[in-house]
Amino acid sequence: MNLRGLLGRFVLYSLLVIVTTIVCFPLIWALSTSLKPKSEIFAWPPTLWPNEWTLENYSALFAGKQAYFQGGSASAGAVPPSAFFLDWFMNSVIVAVGTTAISTIVSTLAAYSLTRFRFPGQRVVPYLALVGYMVPSIIFVFPMFLVMADLSLTDTLLSLVLGYVCITLPFCMWLMWAFFRGVPVEIEEAALVDGASRLRVFVEIVLPTAWPGIVAAAIFTLIVSWNDYLFGRVFMNSMENLPLTVGVMHFFDGTHVDWGLMMASSVLMTVPMAVLFALLQRHLVAGFGAGAVKG
């Protein structure tokens, strides 16, 4: 390689390192803070590499609330918020998985019928689905809260699932619609001629072809339902029913913030998504790309 090529590479990699550092710094800082004892968090000069290592924040989060509820009920005030962390985490997992399952399945079926069956309005429906995204979701939250209240669903995980399905389904459907439009009808017809039933064609021919789109839709839904704060804040109120995002706000108690717990929860919230991304990123890129071109 000649000198210019080498120099070009050097500049490129330096830029990559700088950008990566900037992007990752908050994460690294959170990780570092979560592993420091309280005394060191505000130490000056700040330490990126803790002088003293501790897992006390994590063990507080994983302790669970059993200790406080042994032998009858504890008064709510006596239980520290960190005791509910495991509940919150499970709530978030349940809500995210439930939302993702519903949104992905329903949007896939809806998008398929939108591209394959003829009915009035076939063309406008996918675009109408996007209109909702022009309005900030806070506009929808309070009407939805009233609906949930009428249905006596407030403070249940189901209300969160339904709320997230409402805001993710249209986009997923549009994404899958763009995908199915790119799947030529002929390959389905070829399978029909080959002797397959309609259902078999859908399962064996259409779904595998649309797989990147399904992955993209699933990841989108996961991200939205895992990271949302607004719906959880409005719909839920008992401590043990909160999703993670709302729950960790209890580490602020008006007068002081427990940064160690806060950062440890942030790390634990980020890890599942980061792992998922690492596993699925190839599908994700293919999915969004295909949707963008055809849509």
Place this chain on the structure above:
Amino acid sequence: MEVRLERLSKSFGANAVLKALDLTFPERKFITLLGPSGCGKTTLLRLISGLERASSGSIHFGSERVDHLAPADRNIAMVFQSYALYPTMDVAANIGYGLKVRGVPTSERVDKVGAVAKVLEIAHLLARKPRALSGGQRQRVALGRAMVRKPDIFLMDEPLSNLDAKLRATMRGELKRFHLDLQTTSIYVTHDQLEAMTMSDLVAVMNEGVVQQFATPEEVYDRPVNLFVAGFIGSPPMNFCDVIVTEQAGRAALVLAGRSFPLPDHFNLSRLEEGRRLVLGIRPQDVVLAERDDPHAIPGSVWMVELIGSERLVEVEVAPKVRVCAEVKAEVRAVLDSPAAVAFNPAKIHLFDPKTGLALPRSDGPL
């Protein structure tokens, strides 16, 4: 298996695409549906395959009426114009899918797929995905998928249209060869008349949803039944000129651009009245450049000259806006706008009624 269509019609809304077709495709023949774009060829194929429902009329395979049957139950195989390979499956799975669906055990399936792949010379590609194949290879996979099932009827929708000229010529021969070996009734859609002429036992020339002529390639070429078939078949297309019937030395004659020449022998004199207007059709291959003083030649001036390989096309304007194209040897020189004359091979003259478009009855009978 014989395919019979009775009063078969198909409309999309108000658009009548096929109009009361009555056709019988005999068993074991290679039949071509030939016609311009949009004439309903694909629609007809889809009706036969069951992917589309007829608006009225019926379809019979042998003695069985099939129009109520799903594609899966008709035991047909179809090669789609776009090949329509399953993108997520490798070549072997593509070819074997029909067998898998029909519950053929894996070991038998592998054998059959292998055998077909060998015939098609794609055995080395079995593990590849369709996107890693060239157009010609994809086409072979599509053919293999159809062949492996030993269907009663083969339906092919312009399978060669995506290939380059050379590969197309090779594949034409191979397809014909497969048909000779397998003897499966084949219905082949194309708008390439060379394919139709070289491959078929019978050609159905279609236009605007109506079969214009259903006959052997020779007959379609030499005895076109109407102006459409005459103009559609043959390259370069047939010349058409308005002529008037007259009498010359006690015999019927035709007048074109002020020159008269005897009526060819294969037309029935008694049926032609003097003064009747007709359309004369003559293929460029049957036109020669003549001396201007030849009494039967029609004089004019050279309007356009084009070289097409070993031949040269010379268009001669014999009257304002009336041009006759002659296909001559490439060595023949013709200078633009220079005087020239054309003469017709009388045996090859076609005459049509301008009102009905139908060919005039001939006295020499069929081929």
